[in-house]
Amino acid sequence: MSEHRLGRIRKLMEERHIDCVVAVSPENVFYLSGVYNWVSKVVRERLGFVIVPKSDEPTFLVCGIEEGLARRESWIRDVQTYVEFKERPIQVLSKILAKNTIRGKRIGIELRFLPALLFEELNSFFSGAEFVDVAEIFYRLRMVKDEKEIETLRLAAYATRKAIEDAFAISHAGTTEKEISKEIIKNLSDQGADEINWTSIETGARSMCLHALTSDVPLNIGDIVRVDCGALFRGYYSDVARTYAVGKPSKEQERIYRFMSIAEREVIKHMRPGVRCCDLYEMCKSILHQNDVTFNLPHIGHGLGVDLHDEPVLSPVNESILEENMVINVEPVCVEPNKATYHIEDLVRITKGDPEILTGQIASEQIPVI
Numbered sequence: 001m002s003e004h005r006l007g008r009i010r011k012l013m014e015e016r017h018i019d020c021v022v023a024v025s026p027e028n029v030f031y032l033s034g035v036y037n038w039v040s041k042v043v044r045e046r047l048g049f050v051i052v053p054k055s056d057e058p059t060f061l062v063c064g065i066e067e068g069l070a071r072r073e074s075w076i077r078d079v080q081t082y083v084e085f086k087e088r089p090i091q092v093l094s095k096i097l098a099k100n101t102i103r104g105k106r107i108g109i110e111l112r113f114l115p116a117l118l119f120e121e122l123n124s125f126f127s128g129a130e131f132v133d134v135a136e137i138f139y140r141l142r143m144v145k146d147e148k149e150i151e152t153l154r155l156a157a158y159a160t161r162k163a164i165e166d167a168f169a170i171s172h173a174g175t176t177e178k179e180i181s182k183e184i185i186k187n188l189s190d191q192g193a194d195e196i197n198w199t200s201i202e203t204g205a206r207s208m209c210l211h212a213l214t215s216d217v218p219l220n221i222g223d224i225v226r227v228d229c230g231a232l233f234r235g236y237y238s239d240v241a242r243t244y245a246v247g248k249p250s251k252e253q254e255r256i257y258r259f260m261s262i263a264e265r266e267v268i269k270h271m272r273p274g275v276r277c278c279d280l281y282e283m284c285k286s287i288l289h290q291n292d293v294t295f296n297l298p299h300i301g302h303g304l305g306v307d308l309h310d311e312p313v314l315s316p317v318n319e320s321i322l323e324e325n326m327v328i329n330v331e332p333v334c335v336e337p338n339k340a341t342y343h344i345e346d347l348v349r350i351t352k353g354d355p356e357i358l359t360g361q362i363a364s365e366q367i368p369v370i
Contacts, residue, residue: 002032002033002034002075002076003075004146005031005032005141006032006052006058008141009021009032009052009137009141010052010054012137012140012141013052013054013108013137014054016108016132016137017106018054018106018107018108018132018134018137019053019054019105019106019107020051020052020053020054020097020105020106020107020108021051021052021107021108021109021134021137022049022050022051022052022093022097022107022108022109022110023049023050023052023110023138024047024049024109024110024113024114025110025113026040026041026048027306027307028050028110028138028306029048029049029050030235030306031138031141031142031306032050032052032058033048033050033060033070033074033075033076034073034074034075034076035060035069035070035073035074036234036235037062037066037069038195039066045089046063046065046066046084047063047089047090048060048061048062048063048066049061049089049093050076051093051096051097057076057077057078058076058078059076059078059079059080059096060074060076060078060079060080061079061080061081061082061089061092061093061096062079062080062081062082063081063082063084063089064081064082064083064084065084066081067079067081080092080096088121090118090121090122091121091125093122094122094125094126097125097126098125098126105129105130106129106130106132107126107129107130107131107132108131108132108133108134108137109122109131109132109133109134110133110134110135110138111131111132111133111135112133112135119131139310139311140311142303142305142306142307142310142311143303143310143311143312143323143326144323144324144325144326145305145325145326145327145349146325149236149305149327150325150327150349150358152233152234152235152236153236153238153304153305153327153347153349153358154347154349154358155192155233156193156231156232156233156236156237156238157238157239157240157346157347157358157359157360158358158359158360159188159191159192159193159231159233159238160188160193160229160230160231160238160239160240160359161240161242161359161360161361162187162191162360163184163187163188163191163229164184164227164229164240164242165242166183166187167180167183167184167187168180168227168242168244168368168370170183171183171219171370172219172370173218173219173220173221173246173247173370174218174219175218175219176215176216176217176218176219177201177202177203177206177214177215177216177217177219178214178215178216180199180201180227181199181201181214184199184201184227184229185199188229188231192233193231193232193233193238194231194232194233194234194235195231195232196231197229197230197231197232197237197308198211198228198229198230199214199227199229200212200214200226200227200228200229201214201225201226201227201229202214202225202226202341203217203218203219203220203223203224203225203226203246204217204220204223204224204225204340205339205340207224207225207226207340207341207342208335208338208339208340208341210228210333210341210343211228219246219370220246221246221247222246222247222250223245223246223340224243224244224245224246224253224336224339224340224341224342225243225244225245225246225370226241226242226243226340226341226342226343227241227242227243227244228240228241228343228345229241230308235306236304236305236306237304237305237306237307237308238304238347239304239308239329239345239347240345240346240347240359241331241343241344241345242343242344242345242363242368243257243260243342243343243344243363243367243368244367244368244369244370245257245367245368245369245370246369246370247369248369249367249369252336253336253340253367254366254367255293256293256334256336256342257342257366257367258365258366258367259287259288259291259293259334260288260293260332260334260342260344261344261363261364261365261366262287262365263283263284263287263288263332264284264330264331264332264344264346264362264363265362265365266283266284266287267280267283267284267300267301267314267330267332268330268346268348268355268357268362269355270283271322271328271330271348271350271355272322272350272352272355273321273322273323273324273350273352274321274322275321275322276318276319276320276321276322277312277313277314277315277318277319277320277321277322278314278315278316278317278318278319280300280301280314281299281300281314281315281316281318282316284300284314284332285300285316288332288334293334294334294335294336294337295332295333295334295335296335297332297333298315298316299313299314299315300314300315300330300331300332300333301313301314301328301329301330301331301345302314302328302329302331303326303327303328303329304327304328304329304347305327312326312328314328314330322350323350324350324351324352325349325350325351326349326350327347327348327349327350327358328347328348328350329345329346329347329348330345330346330348331343331344331345331346332344344362344363345363346358346359346362346363347359
């Protein structure tokens with residue numbers, strides 16, 4: 001698998017005339033090395049790097065504390081280390097790059113991730129080199145998934161949907177957001193999640209505040225409850241959203257939810273190779289606006305993988321086309337003005353034929369009631 005990725009990244013390097021690529025972000029270091037290291041996300045100074053020259057063997061540079069993990073789990077044979085607090089990671093990286101005599105060469109590095117001070121330090125060592133951002137290379141590299149990635153994403157999406165459904169199945173008016181959150185977290189853990197990233201649950205007017213912290217607010221009859229949660233499974237994200245009504249829904253609640261569901265299903269039905277992302281966005285927007293449903297989100301979905309918001313994004317400005325084995329979350333978000341936000345989200349794999357629902361099943365056509 002990793003040898004295959006090495007071949008693909010070198011092909012992209014050749015197309016863009018790049019002599020060496022340096023992965024810096026935890027996501028891309030994991031993607032290229034095969035080693036998921038959660039510490040690099042919470043101790044930002046403990047950087048790791050994967051250095052991929054145009055022809056020589058790649059190098060995996062890690063903090064000495066992480067050497068055992070790197071040697072045990074990475075396919076990269078050249079593992080090098082730096083001593084934390086004694087050696088600066090950028091200085092050791094510079095020595096490795098210097099071995100490739102990079103003066104006058106084009107070095108691809110994650111400029112959108114590397115802090116400005118560290119880039120200035122790196123640049124000071126190599127005044128003759130040209131540093132270019134390689135975000136596009138990694139987006140292209142990660143957009144199309146292999147079978148192992150798809151299986152992991154399928155497992156993650158299914159487990160997260162079930163964690164939500166099982167938690168709401170035992171909830172009722174009076175249950176608090178935090179109580180539901182605790183149940184979802186337990187369910188995710190029981191189903192194999194390695195990390196719980198977020199459980200965003202908002203009821204009633206609080207549902208208008210996307211991504212708010214879960215609170216002790218109880219569910220009340222007549223409320224709309226929006227839940228959006230995700231976790232990490234083997235280094236890959238899950239991201240599933242659902243909307244519930246507390247007690248018998250009103251006609252307007254039923255109407256908004258029904259057209260949101262229709263829009264999601266129509267978009268998914270048209271997700272095939274060759275279709276433009278912007279056309280899917282416009283389709284969703286048109287269905288909702290024609291049925292007088294308030295919709296103003298700048299996108300209706302995004303790729304998913306080692307990064308939560310991967311490419312491609314289903315936005316009105318993205319003219320890129322879908323390809324087989326892209327894996328994309330579809331998530332229309334609609335509003336009942338000044339009252340509630342409605343949100344559903346399902347994971348879809350693009351195939352040559354009908355799209356595959358990796359969530360197992362998409363959100364119900366009628367608003368579920370608790």
